Amino acid sequence: MTKPPGINIALCEFRPDDAWQHVVIAAPEKCRSCREKNCLRVCPSAVFQWDNIPDHPVLVRYRQCVECGACRLACPAGAVEFAYPRGGYGVVYHHG
Amino acid sequence: MISDWFKTKKPRKLPRSPASGPAPAAAPEKFDAIVVGAGPAGSTAAYFMARDGLDVLLLERGPFPGAKNCGGAAVIAEQIHDLFPNFWEEFPYERIVTSLEYWWLNEDSAVTAGFTSGRLAAAPYNRLTVKRKNFYAWLAAKAVAAGAALRLGHRVASVILDDGRTVGVRLAPPQSAAVLADIVVLADGANSLLAEQAGLIPRLSPLNLSLYAKETIALAPETIEERFNLPPGQGAIISLIGHPTAGYNGTASIHTFRDSVNINAGIAVNSFAAGGFGPGDLLARIKKHPRIAPLLAGGVTLEYGAAMIPEGGYHAIPPLVHPGLLIAGDAGSLVNGTHGINLAMWSGRFAAKAAYAAKTSRDFSAAKLSLYRTLLDESFVLQNMRANAKAAALQRDAPYLFDLYSRMLNEAAYLSVRAYPMPIKAKRRFVWRKVTSLQPVGKILADAWRVLKVVKG
Ligand SMILES: Cc1cc2nc3c(=O)[nH]c(=O)nc-3n(C[C@H](O)[C@H](O)[C@H](O)COP(=O)(O)OP(=O)(O)OC[C@H]3O[C@@H](n4cnc5c(N)ncnc54)[C@H](O)[C@@H]3O)c2cc1C
Ligand code: SF4
Ligand code: SF4
Numbered sequence: 001m002t003k004p005p006g007i008n009i010a011l012c013e014f015r016p017d018d019a020w021q022h023v024v025i026a027a028p029e030k031c032r033s034c035r036e037k038n039c040l041r042v043c044p045s046a047v048f049q050w051d052n053i054p055d056h057p058v059l060v061r062y063r064q065c066v067e068c069g070a071c072r073l074a075c076p077a078g079a080v081e082f083a084y085p086r087g088g089y090g091v092v093y094h095h096g
Numbered sequence: 097m098i099s100d101w102f103k104t105k106k107p108r109k110l111p112r113s114p115a116s117g118p119a120p121a122a123a124p125e126k127f128d129a130i131v132v133g134a135g136p137a138g139s140t141a142a143y144f145m146a147r148d149g150l151d152v153l154l155l156e157r158g159p160f161p162g163a164k165n166c167g168g169a170a171v172i173a174e175q176i177h178d179l180f181p182n183f184w185e186e187f188p189y190e191r192i193v194t195s196l197e198y199w200w201l202n203e204d205s206a207v208t209a210g211f212t213s214g215r216l217a218a219a220p221y222n223r224l225t226v227k228r229k230n231f232y233a234w235l236a237a238k239a240v241a242a243g244a245a246l247r248l249g250h251r252v253a254s255v256i257l258d259d260g261r262t263v264g265v266r267l268a269p270p271q272s273a274a275v276l277a278d279i280v281v282l283a284d285g286a287n288s289l290l291a292e293q294a295g296l297i298p299r300l301s302p303l304n305l306s307l308y309a310k311e312t313i314a315l316a317p318e319t320i321e322e323r324f325n326l327p328p329g330q331g332a333i334i335s336l337i338g339h340p341t342a343g344y345n346g347t348a349s350i351h352t353f354r355d356s357v358n359i360n361a362g363i364a365v366n367s368f369a370a371g372g373f374g375p376g377d378l379l380a381r382i383k384k385h386p387r388i389a390p391l392l393a394g395g396v397t398l399e400y401g402a403a404m405i406p407e408g409g410y411h412a413i414p415p416l417v418h419p420g421l422l423i424a425g426d427a428g429s430l431v432n433g434t435h436g437i438n439l440a441m442w443s444g445r446f447a448a449k450a451a452y453a454a455k456t457s458r459d460f461s462a463a464k465l466s467l468y469r470t471l472l473d474e475s476f477v478l479q480n481m482r483a484n485a486k487a488a489a490l491q492r493d494a495p496y497l498f499d500l501y502s503r504m505l506n507e508a509a510y511l512s513v514r515a516y517p518m519p520i521k522a523k524r525r526f527v528w529r530k531v532t533s534l535q536p537v538g539k540i541l542a543d544a545w546r547v548l549k550v551v552k553g
Binding site for chain 2: 006007012020028036039041066068069070073074076082083084086087091
């Protein structure tokens with residue numbers, strides 16, 4: 001699995017919530033027949049990962065999510081469920 | 097009377113830290129107004145409501161105001177000066193913008209235009225670049241000083257409706273409590289999940305929301321001033337058109353901070369889906385461009401990030417007024433081009449006015465609160481957005497415009513600048529033929545006509 005170019009999430013501060021996953025693929029069966037796989041491209045922090053093997057699931061590395069909210073809008077099947085992380089958790093920006 | 101009511105409410109002091117919050121079993125707390133989101137819209141609304149004597153609770157999910165926001169940014173100083181006189185004396189802004197440039201880019205060249213003037217360096221300034229952390233902190237502190245209670249690390253999970261009227265909000269864990277209010281101002285930003293989940297606005301569309309990536313690159317202040325040709329303390333904003341957005345309509349920019357620069361680029365969410373590339377690719381295109389790379393050379397990237405901007409324009413504005421609830425700022429799609437901070441602040445100001453009028457008459461119906469929409473309609477917020485309404489539609493209908501004409505402009509400039517062993521008349525004909533081979537004359541004229549119609553309104 002290669003990291004798309006230009007994504008520098010290693011530089012972001014994250015306060016990950018180990019107790020609750022805020023972005024999930026609620027209907028993973030829809031991913032099997034999904035040709036677009038928009039989530040893989042749209043996500044600016046490579047949260048969605050897939051090994052190109054048809055029956056394998058799309059993994060959701062929610063701890064590195066920057067909370068932009070685009071995946072929910074981009075998924076043609078409406079399979080992504082997104083809520084903001086619990087108060088105080090998640091990405092923390094410092095530089096504007 | 098409003099003044100008496102204000103006195104009876106005032107002594108109640110509210111716990112500020114999440115740890116000392118009330119137990120969920122206790123009777124829910126009640127406020128005059130709850131504001132969701134301590135961004136420009138929310139903090140401005142909270143400030144003016146608190147100043148006018150309302151009992152205000154300002155809820156922010158981040159650990160500090162601005163923690164969840166990135167990208168840009170510059171503010172139009174004069175519009176904020178009207179709300180908070182001489183605000184630039186109260187927080188550390190980055191640079192006073194005295195140079196505004198537009199670069200139409202090809203893969204390897206640039207046609208540039210711009211305006212630079214020391215006159216822009218005098219107060220009230222034209223634009224100031226700001227870091228969100230500093231700007232949001234200042235504004236939230238104003239709201240607190242005026243009497244609003246700010247609670248950080250508090251995420252609102254939903255609005256509470258009673259027979260169609262909003263009566264409060266429910267907090268997500270760990271607080272998990274209900275808090276009641278006569279009025280809720282939703283200022284939860286571009287990806288306003290709360291309004292959508294409550295059924296108050298239609299589902300957000302990937303056509304109307306653009307996704308931006310940003311990178312902050314550290315450079316010494318003197319290096320920035322030398323490379324961008326700036327006197328000390330002054331700043332530049334460069335709008336990048338064409339190549340950076342990979343053939344899609346979108347925008348890209350460079351904002352100079354004191355000791356760093358922010359590069360930003362974005363296009364509509366559905367364009368990424370169609371284009372087969374991601375937001376990071378757009379930043380890579382900018383950083384690699386031969387005109388831009390030298391500006392950033394030797395810089396150390398401090399931070400990466402991404403966020404959405406509602407760019408649907410005037411026609412994408414959802415209903416903003418509901419019984420007991422007002423929607424302000426990005427949550428209400430109040431963005432003109434990529435400018436949103438000033439519109440957010442003014443919408444917060446107008447929401448506060450409508451809330452105050454509702455409170456004094458004890459009428460929180462949509463009809464009473466529609467003063468908010470009236471004030472927006474009469475102000476620059478909706479007047480400017482209405483004026484640009486057709487531009488947003490044009491971008492949607494002719495998504496190739498920016499890129500194609502940037503390429504043609506660069507081609508024409510390149511050919512004109514280059515010396516050819518031919519007479520001048522022949523050269524003109526040659527350049528014309530070359531450029532029109534990119535797009536037939538008929539189509540150029542048709543596009544020009546469409547753009548003209550939009551510009552002339
Ligand atoms: C890359 C980029 C560049 C930009 N450049 C500029 C620029 O140069 N000039 C300009 O004027 N505008 C710019 N904008 C637009 C500008 O950022 C927005 O228009 C502006 O921030 C809107 O303010 P707001 O208060 O409505 O929302 P936001 O600033 O998004 O604030 C919303 C707040 O609500 C909080 N929140 C959200 N949900 C909840 C919840 N459920 N519970 C509690 N809190 C919640 C968030 O944490 C956040 O603090 C840019 C935007 C981007 C993405
Ligand atoms: S776009 Fe949606 S359906 Fe397709 S793979 Fe991604 S999450 Fe699954
Ligand atoms: S919200 Fe944004 S960063 Fe998070 S998973 Fe979705 S697309 Fe990726």
